[in-house]
Amino acid sequence: MDDLRKRAKELIDTSAVKVVIGYEQGTGNKTRALFVENSEVADKLIFDSRCVQNLAAYVTKQEVKSKGKMAITATLPVMRAIIQLASEFQVNDDNLIVIGITPESKIIDFKNLEEVETYVHQFQIEIDARNREILDKLDKMTPSERWKFWIDELSPCFKCYACRAACPMCYCSRCTVDFNRPQWIPVSSNELGNLEWHFMRAMHLTGRCVDCDACANACPLAIPINLLTKKMIEDAKSDFGGYQPSLKGENLLSTFKPDDKENFIQ
Amino acid sequence: MIDSLYMPYLMRIEKITCEAPGVKTFMLKFVNEEDQNNFAFKAGQFGEYSVFGEGESTFCIASSPTRKGYIECTFRQSGKVTNALAGCEEGSVIGFRGPYGNIFPLDEWKGKNILFIAGGIALPPMRCVIWNALDTRENFKDITIVYGAKSVNDLVYKNELKEWEIRDDVRLVTTVDPGGETPDWKGEVGFVPSIVEKIAPSAENTVAVVCGPPVMIKFTFPVLAKLGFRDENVFTTLENRMKCGFGKCGHCNVGKVYVCKDGPVFTQAQLKELPDEY
Amino acid sequence: MNIERRLVRKDSLEKLFDILRQNKKTVFAPVMKNGKASFKPVGSFSSIAEDYIQTTQSSKEVIFPRVEKFLDYEKNGKEVSIKGFDYQSVTETVLWGVRPCDTIGFGTLNSIFNWDFKDEIFNARLSKTIILSFSCNKSDDYCFCTSVGGNPGSTAGSDILFTKLGADGDYLAEVVTEKGQAIVALASELFEKTESVEKEKFLANVPVKFNQEEIRKKLEKFFKSSQWVEQSLKCLGCGACAFVCPTCACFDIQDDAHGKIGSRMRCWDSCGYSQFTVHTSGHNPRSVQSQRWRQRIMHKFSYMPERLSVYGCTGCGRCSRACPADMNILEHLISIQEVKI
Numbered sequence: 028m029d030d031l032r033k034r035a036k037e038l039i040d041t042s043a044v045k046v047v048i049g050y051e052q053g054t055g056n057k058t059r060a061l062f063v064e065n066s067e068v069a070d071k072l073i074f075d076s077r078c079v080q081n082l083a084a085y086v087t088k089q090e091v092k093s094k095g096k097m098a099i100t101a102t103l104p105v106m107r108a109i110i111q112l113a114s115e116f117q118v119n120d121d122n123l124i125v126i127g128i129t130p131e132s133k134i135i136d137f138k139n140l141e142e143v144e145t146y147v148h149q150f151q152i153e154i155d156a157r158n159r160e161i162l163d164k165l166d167k168m169t170p171s172e173r174w175k176f177w178i179d180e181l182s183p184c185f186k187c188y189a190c191r192a193a194c195p196m197c198y199c200s201r202c203t204v205d206f207n208r209p210q211w212i213p214v215s216s217n218e219l220g221n222l223e224w225h226f227m228r229a230m231h232l233t234g235r236c237v238d239c240d241a242c243a244n245a246c247p248l249a250i251p252i253n254l255l256t257k258k259m260i261e262d263a264k265s266d267f268g269g270y271q272p273s274l275k276g277e278n279l280l281s282t283f284k285p286d287d288k289e290n291f292i293q
Numbered sequence: 294m295i296d297s298l299y300m301p302y303l304m305r306i307e308k309i310t311c312e313a314p315g316v317k318t319f320m321l322k323f324v325n326e327e328d329q330n331n332f333a334f335k336a337g338q339f340g341e342y343s344v345f346g347e348g349e350s351t352f353c354i355a356s357s358p359t360r361k362g363y364i365e366c367t368f369r370q371s372g373k374v375t376n377a378l379a380g381c382e383e384g385s386v387i388g389f390r391g392p393y394g395n396i397f398p399l400d401e402w403k404g405k406n407i408l409f410i411a412g413g414i415a416l417p418p419m420r421c422v423i424w425n426a427l428d429t430r431e432n433f434k435d436i437t438i439v440y441g442a443k444s445v446n447d448l449v450y451k452n453e454l455k456e457w458e459i460r461d462d463v464r465l466v467t468t469v470d471p472g473g474e475t476p477d478w479k480g481e482v483g484f485v486p487s488i489v490e491k492i493a494p495s496a497e498n499t500v501a502v503v504c505g506p507p508v509m510i511k512f513t514f515p516v517l518a519k520l521g522f523r524d525e526n527v528f529t530t531l532e533n534r535m536k537c538g539f540g541k542c543g544h545c546n547v548g549k550v551y552v553c554k555d556g557p558v559f560t561q562a563q564l565k566e567l568p569d570e571y
Numbered sequence: 572m573n574i575e576r577r578l579v580r581k582d583s584l585e586k587l588f589d590i591l592r593q594n595k596k597t598v599f600a601p602v603m604k605n606g607k608a609s610f611k612p613v614g615s616f617s618s619i620a621e622d623y624i625q626t627t628q629s630s631k632e633v634i635f636p637r638v639e640k641f642l643d644y645e646k647n648g649k650e651v652s653i654k655g656f657d658y659q660s661v662t663e664t665v666l667w668g669v670r671p672c673d674t675i676g677f678g679t680l681n682s683i684f685n686w687d688f689k690d691e692i693f694n695a696r697l698s699k700t701i702i703l704s705f706s707c708n709k710s711d712d713y714c715f716c717t718s719v720g721g722n723p724g725s726t727a728g729s730d731i732l733f734t735k736l737g738a739d740g741d742y743l744a745e746v747v748t749e750k751g752q753a754i755v756a757l758a759s760e761l762f763e764k765t766e767s768v769e770k771e772k773f774l775a776n777v778p779v780k781f782n783q784e785e786i787r788k789k790l791e792k793f794f795k796s797s798q799w800v801e802q803s804l805k806c807l808g809c810g811a812c813a814f815v816c817p818t819c820a821c822f823d824i825q826d827d828a829h830g831k832i833g834s835r836m837r838c839w840d841s842c843g844y845s846q847f848t849v850h851t852s853g854h855n856p857r858s859v860q861s862q863r864w865r866q867r868i869m870h871k872f873s874y875m876p877e878r879l880s881v882y883g884c885t886g887c888g889r890c891s892r893a894c895p896a897d898m899n900i901l902e903h904l905i906s907i908q909e910v911k912i
């Protein structure tokens with residue numbers, strides 16, 4: 028923790044960045060984002076196992092970006108998100124410095140995003156055992172059982188879009204659900220419309236979702252929507268050999284090749 | 294049967310006029326005659342027009358309350374509902390809720406000069422009050438209309454402009470932005486604020502009504518101030534995004550004001566009290 | 572009317588519930604799912620959740636549903652026929668187990684839906700709803716009802732308020748309205764006469780944290796404060812706070828088309844969304860999140876008291892509990908109170 032605060036102070040005091048995005052103690056037993064703009068505030072920085080909100084969601088937010096160059100304290104999922112965002116031209120070495128945090132809570136200094144990428148590539152995205160079990164169960168269901176499962180889980184969704192807002196990859200200034208010509212997804216919350224919204228989101232995140240669980244953690248109704256993205260991660264693995272965010276921008280589902288063997292694309 | 298606030302009147306499109314590229318005027322008649330007889334509105338008010346299956350959209354009532362038996366609206370094809378409306382044919386039935394909002398205080402303007410300043414497609418909210426004033430011409434002194442658009446093609450209500458042009462109880466000044474003129478254009482060339490400054494109407498016993506795109510309004514207000522107009526005598530309309538039209542849905546709320554209830558007509562003095570969220 | 576006080580034995584609650592069901596009333600009560608309590612129609616007393624501070628969502632959904640259909644239409648060539656709201660479909664509903672900070676919220680909603688034009692659909696639902704509330708004997712750090720004019724045993728907005736007298740005790744029933752009396756009449760044997768009972772000592776202790784009048788006055792000069800950006804930098808701009816709130820009433824109007832037929836409805840909306848104010852031209856009067864957060868606070872603590880003579884917050888703390896970014900409204904209000912201007 029002291030290392031983290033020291034590093035943040037250094038970055039601010041040397042004017043290397045204008046703001047360091049990290050975690051502080053929140054209310055209740057929660058932690059929350061802290062924006063360090065002067066070194067006294069750096070003393071509020073903390074890091075522990077409760078710090079699971081994906082801070083990468085802030086680097087695309089207008090008012091945060093407008094502060095100037097940012098530094099971000101980043102666990103592995105946050106680093107993955109940063110690399111994915113870099114490959115989509117949302118961040119680069121000129122506007123972002125990554126302060127890595129290892130699973131052992133050690134600080135790693137990265138010179139640039141390439142080093143972050145190298146670090147990230149040492150690890151594969153693995154679905155945790157508890158969710159693995161639920162996915163297996165879902166796989167074994169008949170289509171109608173599965174349909175019922177999703178209708179039951181997703182019907183309560185009131186479309187507050189906290190999941191989208193908390194997701195670092197959902198940064199579109201006009202999301203498909205906000206689009207009304209044509210109205211792809213109904214605005215109001217209803218059974219089928221809710222399925223459409225979540226399936227659409229899962230599709231847009233396939234090959235981009237870094238499996239940070241920020242969406243599910245954000246949902247005020249505790250809807251396990253991350254099962255959808257996790258399932259897509261699994262499918263991407265079996266059908267396309269898996270996903271690893273990469274600065275070279277080879278996106279799994281949005282890469283177009285003129286000589287693609289499928290003809291629907293032409 | 295009790296209906297709800299959200300129940301629209303059914304209206305038949307009697308006539309469609311193409312005003313300018315992407316701009317149409319609908320003349321609407323109540324499908325149910327009883328609705329027609331019970332309906333009354335005043336200049337400045339608006340309504341929610343709807344294509345069933347597409348949604349509702351806010352336009353002012355562009356015809357004058359002095360013309361009975363129908364209402365008109367003029368809209369620019371720009372989004373979901375306006376596109377659907379543009380696809381409607383004469384004879385089609387659409388929905389209308391209203392009238393909502395406050396009014397231009399024509400009663401208070403009795404015995405005064407009126408200066409209308411409009412830009413682009415903002416003539417519709419004006420047209421209603423202009424016709425209302427012209428139809429009760431004896432109530433007012435000089436009436437001047439300054440109307441500008443990007444190009445000659447973009448001027449709306451061309452027939453009415455002609456009509457106003459030949460009337461000798463109203464002074465009409467039309468202008469187009471530099472570059473928007475045609476070889477046979479006889480009006481002014483220049484932006485609305487500078488034309489207002491050029492013709493320099495007297496502020497003495499005069500109210501000004503300004504409607505148009507935000508930039509035009511922004512540059513016209515100082516010109517009027519320079520000419521001696523007091524903020525209380527300068528009127529405009531706001532276009533905040535609206536859904537319900539009657540002060541419930543929250544969309545149009547700016548400071549303590551619901552634009553749909555307390556507006557859309559405001560004096561510049563009132564606007565100065567409002568946060569800059571319009 | 573004067574509040575009538577009765578005693579209801581702890582085993583009688585279930586009997587009361589059964590009598591309500593036998594009288595064909597739909598009963599909405601808190602039910603647990605995925606660790607969150609929410610109001611659902613319940614058929615059996617045993618499925619009602621007990622151990623929670625506050626439901627995740629408020630009970631406003633019963634009177635102001637997330638989707639409310641106004642009309643059905645049918646198109647036939649150029650002709651259209653429409654059918655309005657079906658008032659018959661609004662049946663008598665009992666709301667069981669709401670907290671005082673929700674019941675007060677119904678009064679707030681009532682002001683919004685009736686301050687000028689009268690919203691008959693809202694009124695139909697409100698008039699058909701019987702509100703059986705329960706005082707709070709527990710609270711958490713997110714609760715602040717006492718700072719906004721409420722308290723854990725407030726009867727405002729309830730038809731009957733039950734207060735549990737001790738951990739394993741019976742209930743004091745305060746019958747507040749005629750609707751409440753009608754319920755008593757259905758099961759009069761369960762509502763015993765009682766001597767005056769001190770309920771205060773059984774209530775949760777919620778300390779007063781700020782003065783809302785002071786906040787209101789301060790907000791009049793606070794619009795341009797830099798605090799808004801500081802407070803809201805972590806706000807993600809979702810709708811969670813508005814959707815869980817018992818008093819947020821903003822809505823959108825949408826059509827749902829299925830070929831020739833379809834319907835029109837209102838559905839919840841939030842001033843926190845970036846799209847809430849955007850014009851078709853792309854112009855957005857509230858273009859950044861700090862302006863939208865400011866609107867949330869200003870609307871509740873300045874504009875509403877001014878226009879509707881009610882504050883837009885009952886202190887239930889739901890928005891703070893639900894916020895994915897830990898934007899805590901109480902903390903922000905206290906910091907507004909502390910700012911010197």
Ligand SMILES: Cc1cc2nc3c(=O)[nH]c(=O)nc-3n(C[C@H](O)[C@H](O)[C@H](O)COP(=O)(O)OP(=O)(O)OC[C@H]3O[C@@H](n4cnc5c(N)ncnc54)[C@H](O)[C@@H]3O)c2cc1C
Pocket residue numbers: 207339348349350351352353367368369370371372373374375376414417418531532533534535536557849850851852
């Ligand atoms: C009081 C008032 C009077 C108006 N009068 C006219 C008029 O006479 N002629 C005309 O062409 N336009 C007028 N407008 C603007 C008009 O309402 C919008 O251009 C129109 O709603 C766009 O609808 P849409 O469905 O085609 O666009 P979309 O972008 O698909 O609209 C979606 C929704 O956004 C809202 N919206 C978008 N832009 C605006 C806006 N500028 N103002 C208010 N709501 C908006 C509406 O609620 C609409 O239902 C007026 C607006 C107001 C508030």
Ligand code: SF4
Pocket residue numbers: 183184185186187188189190191245246247248249250252
């Ligand atoms: S956060 Fe939950 S309730 Fe909100 S839109 Fe996402 S899944 Fe639905």
Ligand code: SF4
Pocket residue numbers: 189805806807808809810811812813843890893894895896897898
């Ligand atoms: S305050 Fe919290 S719940 Fe409300 S919009 Fe912001 S992030 Fe969402």
Ligand code: SF4
Pocket residue numbers: 812815816817818819871883884885886887888889890891900
């Ligand atoms: S603003 Fe928050 S604390 Fe206040 S009533 Fe709404 S949800 Fe409850």
Ligand code: SF4
Pocket residue numbers: 543813818819820821840841842843866867868870871883
């Ligand atoms: S706080 Fe926002 S969403 Fe809630 S009622 Fe007020 S304007 Fe509407």
Ligand code: FES
Pocket residue numbers: 534535536537538539540541542543544545546551552553554
């Ligand atoms: S348009 Fe709904 S409150 Fe003004």
